[in-house]
Amino acid sequence: MLLTITTTHRPATDLGYLLYKNPARVHTRSLAFGRAHVFYAEATEERCTAALLLDVDPVGLVRRGPGERSLHDYVNDRPYVASSFLSVAIADAFGTALAGTSRERPELVDKPIPLSAHLPALPSRGGEGLIRRLFEPLGYVVFATRHPLDPAFPAWGDSRYHSVTLEATRPLRELLANLYVLIPVLDDEKHYWVGEAEIEKLLRRGDGWLAVHPERELIVQRYLVRQRPLTREALARLADDDPDPELTETVHDAEEAAVEERLNLNEQRLGAVLSVLRASGAKRVLDLGCGEGRLVRALLDDPSFERIVGLDVSHRALSVAAERLHLDRMPERRRARVELIHGSLTYRDERLSGFEAAAVVEVVEHLETERLPAFERVLFEHAAPGVVVLTTPNAEYNVRFETLPAGRHRHADHRFEWTRGEFRAWAAGVAERHGYHVRFLPVGQEDPELGPPTQMAVFER
């Protein structure tokens, strides 16, 4: 990986003093993941280019001992691209410059000088647009070209790597700090575990520019690898010395609305399922495909449900559910009402017998259509609860989701999404084959032409 920094400040070789690296020599430093070299491609009065060359050792990273975060694969882009490895190298090789100290040229530290930084392979999750959104507000002129995945296979399209040049007249330490923070943000990945200490680093390097950056939420989120508590704390601390509180307020509102909208449908779905279950008078209830346990928790909070069993095929989801429900420190009485079990809806399972109701919320669309007959028999023939509440997306409504490209499913794992007609036909067939009556209920804001975003069938024996 290569980063070059060029200046046309006179004398340009002052760059060497600022970087604390003599242009006449090659400087090599050992890092935990490889080596960093600093050399100068050119060093004249008019123009000086310092290069930071980073050798990342993928073999060493894959073969790290236990306890250290290791790379998954030898075939890895890390040795070639600008990433958090480069940020670490910047902090290491250019530490003094980043800290804003210079023994020989203290007057230059805070002086804006003409600078140009070049990164031949900058990964950007968000494309050129995001590169511009991150750097342009800071006053950089951005030149970016996207590399194709493979010129021999144009059909494969573009890679996420860009050749990027950033030009601005500003103090060197600011350029370094911007790169330090924004490179991993664009890459959207970190090679080390991110904890509390990362907030300090971010606030220190972001001092003076991050708080007013229009994309600060995204920057903070990604920098802290989307760990919500960390992100909240960092944003709060940023806001404390926010020069423009009104601005942040509006940003927050927009964010919330987006979240609210999502929340609403989830909440409404959960509410509708609960209503049906309550109205059925069922005391023993199954949540099939319980995921991380949101419905299970809601059922637990209603003492009229005496026995609640959540089933999921994903072990991981079940352990998250157990954790969220605090199963291990639940009061005995409450604990006795609930059980989480690992199972599958395509195998007959004796543990599912003897329940009065079952909820199957947003589950069937994750099954291959050819496995639906097995699911049908498992649930309606063998488990055979008195009431089944089943929800699934209404495909017709998808055009209302602005961010969803036409023809795409709402979730990458959805194997199908049914129109109202398809769902009704399937549900009616199931009901007839297994002696149930079925009725349909809308969930969410109903569109006069397209129906509700979520469709629900209630089967009763």
Add this chain to the structure above:
Amino acid sequence: MKLTFPQLSLVVLVGTTGAGKSTFAARHFKPSEVLSSDAFRALVSNDENDQSATSDAFDALRYVAAKRLARGLLTVIDATNVQPESRRPLVQLAREYHVFPVAIVFDLPERLAEERNRGRPERAFGPHVIRNQHRQLRRSIKGLGREGFRYVFVLSTPEAVQSVEIERQRLWNDRRDETGPFDIIGDVHGCADELEELLTRLGYEVVERREGHGLDAGPVYRHAEGRKAVFLGDLVDRGPRILDTLRIVHGMTQAGSALCVAGNHEQKLQRALQGRQVQVSHGLAESLAEIERVPPDDRDGLKAQLVPFLDGLISHYVLDRGRLVVAHAGLKESMQGRGSRAVRDFALYGDTTGEIDEFGLPVRLNWAAEYRGRAMVVYGHTPVPEPEWLNNTIDIDTGCVFGGRLAALRYPERELLSVPAHRTWYEPARPFLPEGAAAPALTAQQRHDDLLDLAGVVGKRLVETRLHGKVTVREDQTAAALEAMSRFAVDPRWLVYLPPAMSPSDTSREPGLLEHPTEAFAHYRHAGVGRVVVEEKHMGSRALVVVARDEDAARKRFGIVGPGCGIVYTRTGRRFFEDPFLEVAFLDRLRLALTGASLWEELRSDWILLDAELMPWSAKAQELLRQQYASVGAAASASLPATVSALETAAARGADVGDLLEAARTRQASADAYVAAYRRYCWPVESLEDLRLAPFHVLATEGQVHVGRDHVWHMETLRGLSEQDPALLLATPYRVVDVTDPEDVAAGTRWWEELTERGGEGMVVKPFEFVARGSRGLVQPALKSRGREYLRIIYGPDYTLPENLQRLRERGLSTKRSLALREFALGIEGLERFVRREPLRRVHECAFAVLALESEPVDPRL
């Protein structure tokens, strides 16, 4: 005194404290057979005399006793057991597990017990305790039979106790030592004409013929090769020649050429003959009328022979070391080889609910659907139009007397033979051959297999394999597989096989190389395999191809109703083609080729399972290529030229960057080589014309898993197939190498070098035989030696740098190899079960286990 009782009994010792029960038990039974209340009191409370622990102790004792009885082990209860309420749960326990409750009563003088207890200070209960117990014991003795004890022995003197000898009797139904072969014959119901015809067709001959009207009159049949007939009961009632039928069966059982179990009709006839009140229905009248037609002088003699014969019929037999069970109406596993009223009722009447259906016949539960036992169960009782296997059970009553057929099952051949009824002898209450009803599309087993049980796949599993013994699959592994199987895999009915992992050859020490065939050849030489087959390894995606001759054949063999006569799936059981039309087109081409190569006829099969590589790699691995391989190439191509150019500029101005520049140029060359390496395996796929299939194993066809054929047969058979459609099918180049001949080895090595220099992935080395065993058991079914350039896409562009190679050579292969063997054995086991037409759960168990083992964290680059 000799005490004789069945070897599978619950023996209850009854006697006061100090009566000598424990001493007696120690003398006659193994310590593990005796459950003593004292010992259990000690277990739960640390004090064998702590009476407050009695209730807990008995709970634990009964729990252990139940486990032992469930396993079929004789168990002795050493407790006082002098009160009826303490014996009642024990009798119940014996009933629950269908074993005989036996009481041995120690009715000894009280003073004896008092004397014994005097020597044991911990038992200072006072004399009243023993007195009370003795009184209770005396009151009990008479009623023990009524309480349900089938054997009661009373020992009244110390001498009697001293002289006891115990004889454990084999159960009447235990004929494990008779290994057959057998011809099992369904319900005859007096159809002697058809029986005679069937016996003749089965190869039985009349060796003797006696005159008269008695049961011992008539012909005696015997099989020249010593086969034995087994009659499933219901010889009598309804049909035209009931007595002749009885005479034939009686003669054969007497002569040792047949066994016969009781049917419900024999039971009823016997009761009628003994003068009990029975309803004369369901054809009993015919039997009684025939007996009435016997001349009066002979009639009583006949009856005198008939009653003990009928009475002596056993309700079921366990044969051939426990592998075969015969009973009139079938028998579930927990009752096999046991004796109780419930067992007899089940064997005679089946699993009834006590309800009556619209035809006045008892509603029967389908015990066979739940049957999971190891023993094959052959039964009759319920007339069926066609005998059908279901979970290793089969009903062969094809309703001869109702105008159907009289059927026989040849064991162990599992062949069915039958003769049609000469006419309808008796009108059935319920039409058993519904007119005009279409035969169901699927067999009983297939209908049953439509749904699999979770209990059959999850938890820790031990899968018995023919090739490699028991294979253990851990619970966490099956849990991981459950998710993969449920979310991604194709219908289990298609998924009869998953391929094993393949290990690379040992790591090469040659400079610049990680793998080389030398090590593969050496591996097989050291394992005792003289000849190997080396095959070009194709770089595509593993594909398992099931293809049937037509949809009908697919339905019949795989039980899948619907369009499509096959499937292509990946090594993890996912559907290969997302586009259903492409799959159909692909399979159609393959079917044409199979037809052209006459393989359907040659292999006598209308379906085939091929193991193959489907190219290009980019067809299936598109996402992986874009996300990882091409991305890394793009990143390197963007980054390295810029680095080289910056270093060149620096070098030009005299900076000391010579080493860095050299290194950067090397890395650039590696990166170019890497891109070239993966590009070789990519080409755009727009239609079927762009796909290539290289099949390398004919895994299975009807009735056969082709592991008995060597790899040259597989290669040649598939070459013949490939010639039919060279545009789609690729014959894999291969050669045979004698690993003990250095010249041959050198030639094989040169072949690999040429192959890999041309950009080939490498080669696979297999023992000449499909299944090879060496000094240490099963030998690796295949090892791969991958080429230097190919490995760049596995180990990274720069893996050939000496400092990288040195580290990469440290790789452990043993886990991968152990997995490869276990998965190979599991895969073949699953297929063998499939071609034997075992229930799907038995086939699925193996495929599931392979997927489960694949969740084991193994270096994915191996």
